[in-house]
Amino acid sequence: MLVNGKWAEKWHPVQQSDADGRFIRQHSGFRDRIGPDSAKSFSAEAGRYQLYVAYICPWASRTLIALHLKGLENAIDVCAVDPRLGDQGWAFTGRDGSDFDRVNGATYMHEIYTLADPTHTGRATVPVLWDRKTRSIVNNESSDIVRIFDKDFGALATGNIDLRPAGLDAEIDAVNERLYTQFNNGVYRAGFAGTQRAYDEAVADVFATLGWMESRLARADWLVGDRLTETDIRAFVTLVRFDLAYYGLFKCNLRPLSAYPAVRAYLVRLLAIPAFAASVRPEHIKAGYYSIAALNPSGIVPVGPELDYLEPLRTARGDCLGRTAA
């Protein structure tokens, strides 16, 4: 992480846990908006902002899905880091379909944080919404960035969808809270638990939430109301990583997704939506998670699992990295 603008330690997935070994996630430090609610007068302009993402990362993937659903892909550039986490965290290498940083010429993601704030202290996480004009970070919190894309870009957002419709916000917030604590972050709490007790608690939360989703989705198409909302984006990013990474590496192996037929059918339905499919690079997800040396010292990436629900992605793209086969 960065301490006073200097990269202070080798990258490690857990820099904070409580006395019982429970993983604690850092709070995001840059929380501005775009448009009238912006503290620093960021305004909605095509070509002004760049979104830094990792295709392994569920939080970054939320923002990618929102970007595509809102039709902002021509207005905002995307720059994807190498999926593997090294001693200096995320890097721009151009390997495996990832990008070089054409806007700032950075080698590591932590340089983006020190460009914005030369004395920054904290982890250099993705996603980051970067402003080319003021050379600063607008926001590094995915739930805010989803709302920025949903609400702040006005006519530049050509996608005809409201991810947080008025009237559903209270229910969206309630379900989001449950999903975040028990599922999105629940799998991380299991994977990075430092004690059996912390792991047991986390895994119980993960499977309780899968059970809740199964009963909801057996009688409804969406998690909140009768339409796709930001809550479905939140569920999707963890579901699509579940069998690929969390079941094995994070020890969430009580049951695979196939034990939840309504959840699996929902995942298949979401994968058929181009904005969701475009956010998924299965080989990045595997390479990235299995590069976490604290959990997988050998660095060996497993060959499986074969997942029939991901086959349409491979067929459509030519290969699993999202490049068209020669």
Ligand SMILES: N[C@@H](CCC(=O)N[C@@H](CS)C(=O)NCC(=O)O)C(=O)O
């Ligand atoms: N609160 C942040 C969390 C982002 C986050 O933790 N991203 C992970 C990748 S999945 C990251 O960049 N980790 C690097 C690190 O912690 O050093 C958000 O939702 O935007």
